[in-house]
């Protein structure tokens with residue numbers, strides 16, 4: 057029952073619909089109870105005494121009751137449907153907002169397929185139960201209670217005798233529930249594993265195909281599919297074991313009634329009409345018991361789904377606003393960023409950063425250089441509060457960023473990442489993403505600065521061209537240029553260029569750099585780059601090695617002293633010289649072959 061209690065917040069606002077749905081179902085059930093009484097009346101009061109003139113009236117009464125019952129059933133369905141959909145709608149929105157709040161730490165481990173199945177299949181099970189299952193269980197109880205009372209009022213001894221097998225049926229039903237619930241939980245998990253496999257396969261289809269791993273993917277999928285199938289078979293086996301037994305026990309009541317009731321009629325201690333009414337009433341008890349398995353199944357599915365949905369809603373939000381979080385006044389932010397003796401490690405990992413001190417004055421440019429895995433991106437993630445530091449602090453204009461409103465902080469920062477994520481929307485919407493009320497001129501201006509305007513105009517629908525999922529249909533460089541335009545639009549105090557020009561050629565890089573200069577003016581900028589050419593003009597270059605600062609200073613100073621920077625510079629410079637030499641060599645060879 058805990059899940060039902062915990063989900064109260066979602067269905068209680070809809071209680072009017074819930075009560076209406078239950079009320080009309082109860083009315084329909086109560087009207088159903090009139091039948092046996094009509095039957096009894098027909099036999100004992102009309103047919104036996106030979107008052108056949110009452111038959112048309114009785115027939116009319118039956119038509120009236122049937123119509124009224126149908127109306128009540130319709131109203132039950134109407135309100136139940138609305139209730140279930142409204143609850144599913146609120147829950148879906150709550151889940152989606154929760155997904156927006158959850159921090160990077162959660163997404164480091166989350167599986168998309170699993171999340172998708174919580175938002176779809178699990179919500180569907182909840183919608184079904186809240187909309188109909190719940191009212192039907194209640195109805196089932198009412199049928200048993202009302203039917204039982206009516207039977208007791210006709211012949212209590214016969215009632216007790218007939219219902220002898222009911223406790224056994226109840227016992228079986230409980231045992232069934234105990235077995236089927238874990239089976240359903242496993243089935244849901246297996247389903248989510250299956251969805252994850254499909255989702256990953258579709259997302260990574262290019263990798264799969266380039267490595268010719270289709271067969272491997274098929275067998276990976278088959279394993280999960282088999283697990284799902286065996287879960288289904290397992291559940292069906294439990295079902296097959298219990299259902300016939302439960303049906304047998306339920307039907308035993310009817311048999312007992314036929315024997316005992318028949319004898320009573322022969323002995324004249326029970327009227328024939330009462331016996332027929334009894335036989336009709338017994339189905340008010342057997343019917344729900346038959347359906348018990350279905351309702352239990354419905355309920356257990358709901359419980360398993362509810363647990364998974366609540367599990368997501370209860371998920372800890374690592375990064376959230378403090379009680380009196382400070383909202384930054386955008387016009388007053390200067391962009392003075394300080395890292396004070398930072399130590400940070402990702403969960404269950406050794407420190408990714410140790411003793412990091414950076415003082416980025418407003419408008420200054422900080423370059424971050426280092427081997428892969430040296431901690432460059434982590435520095436940026438910490439500044440954006442993707443994670444909170446474990447030791448030390450980061451301040452913006454002297455305020456610890458943990459005291460700032462998270463959105464207000466992130467609004468000051470525009471990142472351009474190594475990998476650009478584009479939404480399946482128009483190029484215009486992708487550029488203006490995150491900024492409301494942006495004019496066409498501003499979008500075009502930003503695109504021009506990012507050197508994206510030309511290729512956008514070459515597309516058939518220009519700025520209205522809809523890019524595929526994750527920007528498919530665009531080259532890496534084109535995607536990055538759109539991301540750069542997006543950063544221009546945001547007009548941030550702090551700019552982050554995380555290997556932002558890695559996907560464009562040297563020539564385009566130079567052009568974009570010129571645009572960056574304009575963008576960077578007056579903004580504090582962090583540049584992560586592997587090419588020294590991208591950060592040699594920085595006010596301070598920080599060279600990272602294994603999570604700590606190995607060297608720092610300006611370009612001229614760093615190339616004059618031995619260390620990682622000069623080694624990197626020499627390698628890149630040597631490459632450049634080799635390329636030049638090769639070009640000169642191939643050029644003169646070509647000239648020689650043309651003249652000969």
Ligand SMILES: Nc1ncnc2c1ncn2[C@@H]1O[C@H](COP(=O)(O)OP(=O)(O)OP(=O)(O)O)[C@@H](O)[C@H]1O
Nearest residue numbers: 164402405408426427428429430431432433434435
């Ligand atoms: N989300 C994460 N969860 C756990 N560990 C992480 C995560 N991101 C990075 N790391 C680890 O932290 C360390 C620093 O990674 P980081 O991404 O900051 O390096 P980097 O210098 O930016 O590398 P690159 O140049 O390849 O982008 C690495 O050891 C990496 O494995």
